Amino acid sequence: MKRERLARLPLVRLIDEFLTYQELYRRPKTVEHTRYGLSIFLKFCQTAGVAQLREIDAVHVQRYLLYLKQKYANPSTAWSITCDFRAFQSWLVENGYLTKPWLERFPPRPKPLPRPLGPEDVKRILDATEGKDWLTARNRAIIITLLETGLRRGELLQMKVCHVRNRGGFVYQKGERPHSFILSRQALLAIKRYQNLAMEQAGVTFEDDESPLWYGARGPLTASGLQIALRKIGKSIGVRLWAHRLRATCATARLESGASTELVRSLLGHVDPESIRSYVAIVNERLRDQIEATSPLKWVENQSGKRKRGNR
Numbered sequence: 589m590k591r592e593r594l595a596r597l598p599l600v601r602l603i604d605e606f607l608t609y610q611e612l613y614r615r616p617k618t619v620e621h622t623r624y625g626l627s628i629f630l631k632f633c634q635t636a637g638v639a640q641l642r643e644i645d646a647v648h649v650q651r652y653l654l655y656l657k658q659k660y661a662n663p664s665t666a667w668s669i670t671c672d673f674r675a676f677q678s679w680l681v682e683n684g685y686l687t688k689p690w691l692e693r694f695p696p697r698p699k700p701l702p703r704p705l706g707p708e709d710v711k712r713i714l715d716a717t718e719g720k721d722w723l724t725a726r727n728r729a730i731i732i733t734l735l736e737t738g739l740r741r742g743e744l745l746q747m748k749v750c751h752v753r754n755r756g757g758f759v760y761q762k763g764e765r766p767h768s769f770i771l772s773r774q775a776l777l778a779i780k781r782y783q784n785l786a787m788e789q790a791g792v793t794f795e796d797d798e799s800p801l802w803y804g805a806r807g808p809l810t811a812s813g814l815q816i817a818l819r820k821i822g823k824s825i826g827v828r829l830w831a832h833r834l835r836a837t838c839a840t841a842r843l844e845s846g847a848s849t850e851l852v853r854s855l856l857g858h859v860d861p862e863s864i865r866s867y868v869a870i871v872n873e874r875l876r877d878q879i880e881a882t883s884p885l886k887w888v889e890n891q892s893g894k895r896k897r898g899n900r
Contacts, residue, residue, distance in 0.1 A: 596640055597685070599633055606679050625672025628656070641685060649673075649690045663698035670694055702836035705827070710735070710837065712825045722785035722792075726802065726809075727817055729778040734831055736775045738838035738856045741811060741831035743767060750797035752779055767857035 603626050610619045632652050638644060652673070656666040674694060680686045705713070717728035734744060739759070746759040756770040771779070779801070786792040792803050802809035804817075814831065822829030839852050 596642060599630065599639060599641060599644075602641060602680065602685065603630060603676070606676050609679065621668070622672045622675065625669040626676060628669055629673055629676075641680075644690065646690045653695065657695075662701075664700065667695065667698055702840070703833055704836040704840040705833060707841075709825075709827050713821060713827065713829065716821055716825050720785070722782065722789045723805065725778075725782040725785045727821060729775070729782040730802065730814070730817070731821075731834065732778040733771070733775045734834035735838050735841075736772045737769045738835045738852075739767075739769060740835060741814060743769075743857075744831065745800075745802060745809060745811060745814065747801040748797065749794045749799045749801055751801065752776065752783070752794075753797065761857050765857070769855075 607619065607623055607626070610622055614622070629652060632655055633639070633644070633648075636648070636651075638648065653670060656669055657663075660666040660669075677686070677689050677691070681689055713731060714728065717724055717731060719725070730744065733739070733747075739747075740761065743759040743761055748757075751757040751771065755776060756768070758766045758768050761767040783792075783794050786803060787794070790803070790805075793799070794801075800808040802814075804810070804813045818829045818831060835856070839856060842852050842855070843849070
């Protein structure tokens with residue numbers, strides 16, 4: 589009987605109780621996000637004529653998740669609102685309002701969309717890495733190499749002295765698959781300048797072909813050392829910077845410059861052609877903006893406006 593009475597409780601009241609609980613134990617921003625997310629769920633229920641807890645079942649929840657998927661173009665937005673609902677469902681179970689969850693499995697977190705840099709940001713990053721200090725030269729060489737090759741962080745750190753002599757070579761990517769790369773003229777010039785300054789100022793030697801290419805003040809550069817260096821550069825100019833963002837920039841810049849999808853796929857070391865679809869989508873979105881901005885009808889309107897002003 590008690591559980592039956594609980595099941596008859598209005599959904600609005602239960603959501604209010606849950607939000608009160610959130611306010612006690614969660615940050616204000618989290619509460620604000622949860623409030624918004626559950627307002628979407630409440631509106632969905634009201635539209636379906638659902639007002640009480642007992643009227644909700646697994647099918648209803650599945651329809652709600654499908655609704656979120658259709659409502660939001662960005663999968664990450666739908667996923668974050670789904671998380672608000674999952675937290676509400678868990679609270680209902682923990683407090684005895686439900687004997688078991690409506691759903692045990694939810695859609696996985698979507699992969700984040702690439703966030704390539706624009707040309708102005710790249711220019712600012714390059715300007716911030718100009719200097720005669722060997723570590724500054726190293727940072728500039730790393731950035732140019734990542735931009736030119738699209739290598740991942742781990743692949744970059746595998747580079748050896750022989751790769752400079754051979755103007756490229758092989759590194760191993762995820763799954764121990766070999767990934768070939770070619771060093772452009774710009775990357776070679778930046779790397780050789782870094783090497784010369786490192787030998788002069790820090791006594792680093794690059795005679796052994798199998799020696800690591802990248803060094804820090806305490807020896808061979810590590811993954812955390814690279815991450816810290818990129819973060820500092822980005823912070824100095826107000827841009828979030830990490831290795832994979834430069835990889836995304838490499839892909840979108842080449843596609844915008846006319847490179848084929850097959851070339852970019854090979855350059856990035858992807859086996860599946862579908863894997864670069866997200867980069868193509870970004871380029872298409874930018875092209876769409878350019879198409880709108882250079883519309884012939886807008887050109888006609890602008891020219892007509894100029895003639896009318898000239899006749900006055």
